[in-house]
Amino acid sequence: MSSEALTARAGIDMARVRAWLPAYGVYVAIVLLVLYNIFFTPYFLTWSNLRIQLIQVAPIVIVALGMALVIGTEGIDLSVGSVMALAASLIPLYLGYGVVGAILVSLLAGLGVGLVNGTLVARVGLQPIVATLALFVGGRGLALVISGGQLKDVRNDNLIFLGSGDLFGLPVLVWIAAVLVLIVAFVVRRTVFGRRLLAIGGNRASAELAGLPVQRVLIAVYVTCSVLASIAGLLAVARIQSSDASAVGLLIELSAITAVVVGGTPLTGGRVRVLGTVAGALLMQLVVATMIKHNLQPSTTEMVQAVIILIAVYVARERKTR
Template identity: 70%
Template sequence: MTVDNLRTQLVQVAPIVIVALGMALVIGTEGVDLSVGSTMALAAALLPLYLGYGLVPALVMALLAGALVGAVNGTLVSLVGLQPIVATLALFVGGRGLALVMADSQLKQIVNPDLLSLGTGSFLGIPLVVLIAGVLAVAVAFLVTRTTFGRQVVAIGGNRSAAALAGLPVRRVLIGVYVLCGVLAALAGVLATARLTASDPSSLGTLMELSAITAVVVGGTPLNGGSIRVLGTVAGALLMQLLRATLIKHDLPDSTAQIAQAAIIIAAVYVARERRSR
């Protein structure tokens, strides 16, 4: 693989890594967030509406939208008591529909040079999107291993009832986790839009939830919570992107890559189950 090819693959996988980091936190609490793809689309739809006021207001509105989606998901899970897959399914459907309404169901070209530089710019030869993903990976790893919040997330995922009896703020932590996941998904939507130079809510983020879950599971984070493997999540995303690129390079259809991805998920879940049973 040439340097240019490697650079392209890293740029393409960066948004997946960012979304997968948020998904890892959610799965660490024994949950799941199916709305991350729709959150990306919602952030992309908001950008053209506020870029006229400058890059910073547009970014703030996009990230606030992600935080709002996460807050709704977290509230439905922690306060209403819905299963995570049910709670987030509502915004999986409704979020993209709202994004399409905001964008009038049309693709809109992005001409703001400051935003486009996020998708095409580089620092010391490293693409900015890759640097952002790397910094966020380090930040999430620090959050999980070195902060009280991270320890609470792991404890709640391990045994929610015991965590509540121990006096941990279960509801507040769950809402915080889903808000973080929403913000990271919105940021991934912004970066993907900057790279594509267009806002396309109809397709941006499609199947992203599956890619993120795959990266988390392949990376070694168990679906029943209680553990978060940040480095493994990043490695899982890179592995799946490399697999897809390799198959496409050999003139195999994208459907073959999806089948291979499904097989890897099954294998990863099986290995994790066997490891826990020993």
């Protein structure tokens, strides 16, 4: 075989690798990391360790699902952590009316924040990063005002069961996250709303010219993202059995964006990889857990996470360019 043929064949193979990497690279990374931990991390395969990892990643998955929908429209939502804090601050205030009432109030708070974000983006025309940055700051401030800046204990067996109970051998928290994953995947793949969402992210101007209800879809997407963040916030309260508005959801927006990007959803919109988002959250959780178990400094963990993000963004950029 001539050198030109070998070069051409190598080029074809590299092209296939570049096309395959953004979609499936995260799964390969998870497999490699799991294999590493099996051989080099003591007690990695114990049920107690796996349970802890699942419980810790579940809230990130829930928030990342909403973030994936927003990024699919070529947007961003920096307020999800503040929404979690706001939902957490409301739980102790309304728990006296019953756990259902407290949950509904926290979800309504998320719905309200989503309406504000969606309206600012869709109707006022603000850039998503600017619109959500206001509530990124103001939302947590409001949560601190509501809670009086104090940590409040939560003592309700029904609520605590959502965060600490088991169902068929798995934590209830994990079951809730799994159900939400299935719902979001169905919406994106099988509904008219999902197709409209992707069309808007692919080209908003064309979607408007085609007569799609762009404003309504965008508002619905931001509402969904905030409601999912509210769910994550109330589950965080149920798990730690206390409400701390200064700590609940702190910087989770960065973890959610990382999970979405690493999972293969491009920041340029037009595509949502739901299972990839879940895989991205699992990968980052495994990276953090592995480094903690091997006694590495938190600064090292953060640098490794930054490198993973840069690689994921670069790969997505290369794919978009092609």
